[in-house]
Structure formats: C-alpha cells, structure tokens
Amino acid sequence: MAETIGSEMSDKSAKIFVAGHRGLVGSAIVRKLQQLGYTNLLLRTHAELDLTRQADVESFFAQEKPVHVILAAAKVGGIHANNTYPADFIAVNLQIQTNVIHSAYLHGVKKLLFLGSSCIYPKFAPQPIPESALLTGPLEPTNEWYAIAKIAGIKTCQAYRIQHNWDAISGMPTNLYGPNDNFHPQNSHVLPALMRRFHEAKVSGAEEVVVWGSGSPLREFLHVDDLADACVFLLENYSGLEHVNIGSGQEVTIKELAELVKEVVGFEGKLGWDSTKPDGTPRKLMDSSKLASLGWTPKVSLRDGLRQTYEWYLENVCADKK
Numbered sequence: 069m070a071e072t073i074g075s076e077m078s079d080k081s082a083k084i085f086v087a088g089h090r091g092l093v094g095s096a097i098v099r100k101l102q103q104l105g106y107t108n109l110l111l112r113t114h115a116e117l118d119l120t121r122q123a124d125v126e127s128f129f130a131q132e133k134p135v136h137v138i139l140a141a142a143k144v145g146g147i148h149a150n151n152t153y154p155a156d157f158i159a160v161n162l163q164i165q166t167n168v169i170h171s172a173y174l175h176g177v178k179k180l181l182f183l184g185s186s187c188i189y190p191k192f193a194p195q196p197i198p199e200s201a202l203l204t205g206p207l208e209p210t211n212e213w214y215a216i217a218k219i220a221g222i223k224t225c226q227a228y229r230i231q232h233n234w235d236a237i238s239g240m241p242t243n244l245y246g247p248n249d250n251f252h253p254q255n256s257h258v259l260p261a262l263m264r265r266f267h268e269a270k271v272s273g274a275e276e277v278v279v280w281g282s283g284s285p286l287r288e289f290l291h292v293d294d295l296a297d298a299c300v301f302l303l304e305n306y307s308g309l310e311h312v313n314i315g316s317g318q319e320v321t322i323k324e325l326a327e328l329v330k331e332v333v334g335f336e337g338k339l340g341w342d343s344t345k346p347d348g349t350p351r352k353l354m355d356s357s358k359l360a361s362l363g364w365t366p367k368v369s370l371r372d373g374l375r376q377t378y379e380w381y382l383e384n385v386c387a388d389k390k
C-alpha cells in the first residue's frame with residue numbers, strides 16, 4: 069500500500085465516526101472537521117455506546133457502517149492516575165482499541181486513525197525521539213501499563229495492514245492541552261492541574277501553590293487544535309505502516325511551565341515543591357521531522373495556547389468566573 073494517499077477524505081459527506089468526541093482530543097477533531105465542511109459525523113457518548121463492550125461495538129458498526137474512524141476514546145490521565153489505576157489503563161484501553169479496530173475492519177471502514185502517546189517510547193530514549201525508538205528499551209514505570217496498551221494499538225493497526233491490506237494508521241501525540249481538558253486536581257495532566265491550582269489560589273488569596281516533583285523534568289506541549297489539524301492532515305496525506313510522531317518542538321521544564329501558568333493566571337504568591345510526588349520520564353521530546361517532511365507544521369505557541377485555554381477555563385469550568 070502506498071505511503072501517501074491524497075484524496076481518501078475528499079468526500080465531505082462520507083460518514084466519519086469520531087470515537088471520544090466529548091474529550092479533549094475528540095472535541096477538537098469534531099471542531100476541525102466541521103470547519104473543513106465535513107457534514108456527516110457519527111458521534112456517540114460513552115453512555116450511549118460503551119466501547120469496552122464488544123457485542124455493542126459490533127452491532128454499532130454493522131448498523132452504522134462508517135467510512136472513516138478516528139479513535140480518540142481511551143482511558144486517559146496524568147502521572148498520578150496512571151500510577152494508581154494500572155489495571156484500568158491497560159485493560160480498558162486494550163478493550164476499546166481491539167473492539168473498535170476489529171469491527172471497523174469487518175464492516176468495511178476505509179481508513180482508521182489510532183492515537184497513541186509519547187509514553188510508548190523507552191524512558192531513556194534518544195532525544196528528540198524518532199519513531200524508530202519504539203521497543204528499544206524499558207518503559208517509564210509510572211505509565212508502562214498505558215504504554216503497553218498503546219504499543220499494542222500500533223501493532224494491531226500494523227497487523228491488520230499487513231494481513232488484510234487495510235488502511236489503519238497511527239499518530240503519536242506529545243502532551244496535549246486546550247479546551248475540554250480534564251481539570252481534576254489529582255487525575256489530570258500537569259497543565260490543567262496547575263491552571264486550576266493557580267486560579268483557585270488567586271481567588272482564595274493563598275500565599276503558595278505546591279507543584280509536584282522536582283520541577284526539572286522536560287515536557288513538550290502541543291495545543292489540541294494543532295493536534296486536530298495534524299490528525300486530519302494524516303488522514304488526508306499518510307497511509308504507511310509506521311506510526312507518526314505529532315509534536316510541537318516546544319519543550320519546557322515543569323518549573324518553567326509553572327512560572328508561565330502562574331503569569332497567565334495572574335497568581336502573585338510563591339511556588340512550593342512536593343518532592344514526594346514522582347517526576348516520571350526526565351525528558352520526552354519527540355522528533356516530528358517525519359510529519360514535517362509530509363508538509364505539516366504546528367501554529368499555536370505555548371503562551372498563546374495557555375491564554376486561550378485559561379479564557380476557556382474561566383468561561384466553561386469556573387463557577388466564580390474570576
């Protein structure tokens with residue numbers, strides 16, 4: 069099968085199933101597809117269709133027969149959630165992806181995009197991390213269960229491509245943020261967690277905000293609107309066996325991130341550090357040159373993306389509205 073495909077997504081009325089459409093990623097993909105004029109989006113909430121239930125997924129595909137599938141439904145969380153609920157992170161993700169990929173194949177879906185994560189790579193992978201670093205060393209222990217499920221997802225897509233000549237591709241996003249993120253105080257990722265903590269400290273007049281770990285780990289952040297754009301770009305332009313990294317190239321330490329979020333939120337107190345919390349991977353900058361060579365680049369800077377996300381947070385999450 070060719071490495072690029074061109075017009076697969078040219079029919080704007082083709083039925084596209086966006087699994088996980090109310091989440092951070094799925095909602096951004098829906099916005100992007102709507103902006104581009106796609107008119108036939110197939111959407112189901114978790115309550116309407118539990119993707120861990122194989123028989124329900126099978127009947128759904130038999131009845132609806134989507135043409136394309138974007139798999140953005142998953143059990144997702146930050147370092148604490150991954151470390152605390154390993155059974156959920158491995159089992160739910162294996163179930164969702166196996167059910168959706170198999171039913172999509174059986175019921176004639178033309179193309180499927182699976183989403184993994186930068187945590188699939190070894191803890192001490194070369195930096196920036198090329199796609200070829202997959203399965204070359206031990207994983208980061210705090211998220212190895214989730215990572216194993218995501219690696220299995222990549223391999224499932226590859227296996228169906230090899231055995232059935234079926235067009236399943238995989239994108240590996242770096243750490244994401246933006247509207248509809250999860251702002252849970254413990255289970256979320258660092259960026260929404262800090263935004264909420266700084267905001268609540270500003271409102272309550274607290275003197276200090278405590279940040280987890282040492283502040284030294286490096287993370288690369290990508291705004292979810294850029295990710296959504298990259299997903300549609302890949303569906304339109306890529307049809308290869310290997311997964312594709314999706315990063316921004318914008319890397320900051322957690323300390324720098326905390327200072328930036330503090331400034332955007334307007335908290336004027338001090339930063340404290342909780343060294344009992346894990347740092348996780350020391351660094352995971354993706355090498356996104358493969359995606360760049362196909363012709364895609366990100367647009368949103370971290371500072372602009374943080375400002376936009378904080379505005380969204382004030383309007384949509386806060387009862388106090390500043």
Ligand SMILES: NC(=O)C1=CN([C@@H]2O[C@H](COP(=O)(O)OP(=O)(O)OC[C@H]3O[C@@H](n4cnc5c(N)ncnc54)[C@H](OP(=O)(O)O)[C@@H]3O)[C@@H](O)[C@H]2O)C=CC1
Binds near residue numbers: 120257
């Ligand atoms: N957020 C990030 O920083 C990153 C995310 N990714 C990947 O992007 C994808 C989407 O993540 P993200 O948008 O952040 O996650 P969210 O938690 O924001 O959204 C996940 C979505 O999946 C749905 N879902 C979960 N379980 C089920 C189920 N059993 N049946 C049906 N729907 C279900 C959720 O519905 P409900 O809320 O109702 O349960 C929700 O709509 C994942 O594959 C993730 O690995 C990759 C790298 C970084």
Ligand SMILES: C[C@H]1O[C@H](OP(=O)(O)OP(=O)(O)OC[C@H]2O[C@@H](n3cnc4c(=O)[nH]c(N)nc43)[C@H](O)[C@@H]2O)[C@@H](O)[C@@H](O)C1=O
Binds near residue numbers: 148186211243255
């Ligand atoms: C996307 C990615 O997300 C996870 O990996 P992670 O990058 O380690 O994610 P994180 O955002 O939770 O933490 C990043 C860093 O930030 C520090 N940190 C400080 N203060 C808070 C804080 O308040 N909350 C959180 N969550 N982290 C904090 C934290 O200690 C760590 O050093 C996995 O789910 C993984 O599977 C995955 O794919």
